[in-house]
Amino acid sequence: MGGRRGRDRAEVHLLAGAYVLNAVSAPDQARFERHLAGCEQCRLEVRGFGETAARLGASQAVRPRPELRDQALRTAARTRQLPPGPRLRAGWAQSDSAQAGAGPARARWRRPGRGPWPQLVAAGVAAVVLAVAAAAGVTAMRDEHRISVDQASGHELAAVLSAPDVVMLTAKVTGGGKAAVLMSHHMRALVFAVAGLPPLPAARGYELWLIGPSGSRPQGMLPAGQARPMMVAGLADGDQVGVTVEPRGGSAQPTTRPVLLMPLDR
Amino acid sequence: MAGSEQAHWPGPAGGAGADPELALLVSRIARGDQRAYEQFYDRAAGPVLGLVLSVLRDLAQSEEVMQEVLLEAWRTASRYDPARGSAMSWLMTLAHRRAVDRVRSEQRAADREQRATSAQVDYDDVIEAVESALDRERVRRCLDALTDLQRESVTLAYYGGYSYSEVARLLGVPPGTVKTRMRDGLIRLRDCLGAQ
Numbered sequence: 361m362g363g364r365r366g367r368d369r370a371e372v373h374l375l376a377g378a379y380v381l382n383a384v385s386a387p388d389q390a391r392f393e394r395h396l397a398g399c400e401q402c403r404l405e406v407r408g409f410g411e412t413a414a415r416l417g418a419s420q421a422v423r424p425r426p427e428l429r430d431q432a433l434r435t436a437a438r439t440r441q442l443p444p445g446p447r448l449r450a451g452w453a454q455s456d457s458a459q460a461g462a463g464p465a466r467a468r469w470r471r472p473g474r475g476p477w478p479q480l481v482a483a484g485v486a487a488v489v490l491a492v493a494a495a496a497g498v499t500a501m502r503d504e505h506r507i508s509v510d511q512a513s514g515h516e517l518a519a520v521l522s523a524p525d526v527v528m529l530t531a532k533v534t535g536g537g538k539a540a541v542l543m544s545h546h547m548r549a550l551v552f553a554v555a556g557l558p559p560l561p562a563a564r565g566y567e568l569w570l571i572g573p574s575g576s577r578p579q580g581m582l583p584a585g586q587a588r589p590m591m592v593a594g595l596a597d598g599d600q601v602g603v604t605v606e607p608r609g610g611s612a613q614p615t616t617r618p619v620l621l622m623p624l625d626r
Numbered sequence: 627m628a629g630s631e632q633a634h635w636p637g638p639a640g641g642a643g644a645d646p647e648l649a650l651l652v653s654r655i656a657r658g659d660q661r662a663y664e665q666f667y668d669r670a671a672g673p674v675l676g677l678v679l680s681v682l683r684d685l686a687q688s689e690e691v692m693q694e695v696l697l698e699a700w701r702t703a704s705r706y707d708p709a710r711g712s713a714m715s716w717l718m719t720l721a722h723r724r725a726v727d728r729v730r731s732e733q734r735a736a737d738r739e740q741r742a743t744s745a746q747v748d749y750d751d752v753i754e755a756v757e758s759a760l761d762r763e764r765v766r767r768c769l770d771a772l773t774d775l776q777r778e779s780v781t782l783a784y785y786g787g788y789s790y791s792e793v794a795r796l797l798g799v800p801p802g803t804v805k806t807r808m809r810d811g812l813i814r815l816r817d818c819l820g821a822q
Contacts, residue, residue: 374805374809377808377809377812378790378804378808381780381784382722382723382787383789383790384790385789385791410718411711412815412819413812414712414714414717414719416785417677417784418676418718418761419676419761419762419764419765420673420785421672422672422676422679423672424671424692425689428692429667432671432696432697436663436696436697437660439697440701441702441703444704444705519650519653546647547647547649547650548647
């Protein structure tokens with residue numbers, strides 16, 4: 361009996377290729393997705409095959425007629441988007457087909473936190489941010505971090521963190537504290553994390569900047585807890601990351617000498 | 627060649643996997659950013675149309691499906707999860723599934739036998755039309771490195787839209803063999819494309 365179950369598992373595993381190529385029957389698809397839920401190895405394999413298939417697909421690229429562009433943009437502008445929701449645990453072919461159908465197909469969605477994927481994503485992001493913190497010599501950031509990576513920023517963070525060219529920089533903050541940056545040049549974006557900054561009077565706060573040859577661009581106030589990683593996009597050549605002390609509501613331009621200035625060398 | 631360049635799509639440099647900016651665009655689209663959607667369209671439309679066309683063969687139908695896929699990407703951008711793969715693989719999955727759904731619902735068996743006999747020729751034609759010579763060469767070289775049965779199993783399914791049992795009938799081999807060849811073909815392709 362155990363041998364037969366073992367053979368069944370091995371046999372269903374072999375479906376991974378056909379599954380990614382959309383070449384399986386509906387019963388096989390359901391069977392494989394049940395198997396995927398409990399097979400981390402299979403999920404990794406499916407992900408890798410998905411990238412491979414995308415290469416086969418993108419290599420076929422042809423230029424569409426230019427008039428289709430306006431039509432597509434106009435249609436999108438008057439089409440309502442789905443709100444962020446829980447993600448299905450299996451390959452996205454299935455989750456997205458549930459969304460793309462006529463109705464919302466609610467029965468197919470898992471509640472947040474039930475499937476393995478949301479936790480994996482959250483845990484993955486938290487783990488990398490924690491690694492950043494550790495590299496910067498930052499301690500006592502653990503729980504704040506896990507909580508602070510909300511779904512929206514986690515989405516963008518994960519995109520930067522998973523970029524093939526991501527690099528990490530760390531620096532000390534004048535007056536105390538350490539900062540870390542994870543940056544993708546290709547995406548022109550970075551994730552900024554800092555901890556151990558001295559507390560400020562209630563009327564003042566730390567403001568994050570991109571400081572470049574053409575001036576300073578405000579990137580928002582660091583949250584008072586200081587542990588929350590921040591997403592910064594739109595990097596330009598010659599930019600540095602800076603932090604200054606400003607009135608709590610923020611300033612349009614730095615009004616004090618930066619406590620942190622990190623060159624983002626290329 | 628100069629004359630044909632006009633008709634071809636530049637495509638993302640370095641192939642589908644090497645376009646992390648696309649993921650950032652998708653996350654902006656999820657917030658309703660129409661400027662991001664324009665940039666997304668400019669990168670995505672060519673690969674989507676090319677893949678759909680390789681499955682459907684009919685330009686008018688393929689354009690229609692391309693528009694559906696790109697609209698679906700707009701609608702469901704908030705559900706894209708970078709932890710599950712690149713934005714291009716998400717997009718190509720949407721495109722391939724739509725194309726396959728269309729071909730399976732509309733094509734009669736007789737048409738499909740006809741398409742099968744022309745699959746190799748058309749595949750070569752289309753691949754010739756890709757502007758990104760490097761990526762085209764890589765994909766071709768890696769496909770060439772497969773055994774015939776692996777290559778036919780993968781390309782008939784992916785470019786032809788056939789199920790593995792249909793591929794088995796076309797090639798006259800047991801379904802289990804095709805299933806296995808699809809998987810080890812993809813393993814070899816993955817390693818080959820990843821290594822270059």
